[in-house]
Amino acid sequence: MNKDTYVVCADVHASDYTAFSKPVEGKPYGSRLKNILEALNAMYEEALNKDASRMIIVGDLYNERTSISPIVTKAVTENILKGLHKQPKGFKLDIVVGNHDQQDNSPVPPNSVSILETYSTKDYPIVVHDHVDVDDNLIFVPYTEDSLAFKKEISDIKLDKSKHYVMFAHIGMSGAKSGKWTHKLGGNYTLEDVRYNEMDLVMVGHYHWRQKLADNVMYTGDLVPLNFNDEGQDKGFYLITKDRKYKGTFIPVHSPAFKTIDLNHYKDEGTLNEELKNNYIRIVTHNSEDTKAMRKLIKEAEVPVALQTKQEIKHDSRLDISSDSSDADIVRAYCKKYYPKVEKQAEKYLIQAQEG
Secondary structure (H helix, E strand, O other): OEEEEEEEEEOOOEOOOOOOOOEOOOOOOEHHHHHHHHHHHHHHHHHHHOOEEEEEEEOOOEOOOOOOOHHHHHHHHHHHHHHHOOOOOOOEEEEEOOHHHEOOOOOOOOEOOHHHHHHOOOOOOEEEEOOOEEEOOEEEEOOOOOHHHHHHHHHHOOOOOOOOOEEEEEOOEOOOOOOOOOOOOOOOEOOOOOOHHHOOEEEEEOOOOOEEEEOOEEEOOEOOOOOHHHOOOOOEEEEEEEOOOEEEEEEEOOOOOEEEEEOOOOOOOOOHHHHHHHOEEEEEEOOHHHHHHHHHHHHHHOOOOEEEEOOOOOOOOOOOOOOOOOHHHHHHHHHHHHOHHHHHHHHHHHHHHHHO
16 A cells, blocks of 8 residues: 555535435435435545545544434445455555544534544554644644644644644635535635645635635545535536655546526536436526426426526616625625624624535
């Protein structure tokens, strides 16, 4: 195994989602959890093919914070251990604790992933990082509400200038977007807080939109598409390799995508049925005739589809918004006009609600 080669993902958010899910024969869970498990398998396969020495999950292995289904924990645990034991002896699994893995908002709360350490062996070590940890040249930063304390711990780390460092952090960073429809945010951490000029790479989880904040600082994005906020972007994981420095290569995962089809802007080229069968589709209609026709098509296709009817209503708005404005746009405009002092706080809570 190559000690400088890793597979890395973040924001798995494993759950037995009901929306758009189909039954899986012989399994107590649906197709959406099956897709997540297959994506984790794809990571293990890439690790095996590229002679990687460890797999790193940068937070939010699970979706529900305090009400995880036993079906989900059993399926995820069995999947993780089965994939782990297919690797050569010595392969390591690191899990950074994310906010969705945590019991509450205390500085270092109990979490739902530490139990995986009970399966750790000498041949296949599993390490859960619920504090700022340093493992040789790798730095792990879990989520905490007490970000000032963790910032100080990061600042106090003594770095060996002869080594090349990679940081894996589940944090909110200033200037990042949480999804397609949100503007840049004011997160708790800056580039300077993660000492990015002293790192080869900083791989970040928490916000689900895959993006770069600097040449060497990137949000990995979620492992598979989770909702319509992921629309328009491939999802997957990263292969980390080292030449003179560490670098990350994005590996897309083949999974159904969330897509919106607005009939006012959609040109049917005979592919609609395939779209309905292979992806998670929301169809937007603008009149009763189209709505009736789409209901018939959806029934015949026998697949879950979201149908939304938009009636064009002309009105004068007291705010600088339109019918196409996102939730974040509306909250921002309202607070800016009436409650400017709480604009950032209101948007923070909206993002937390959307992610939950």
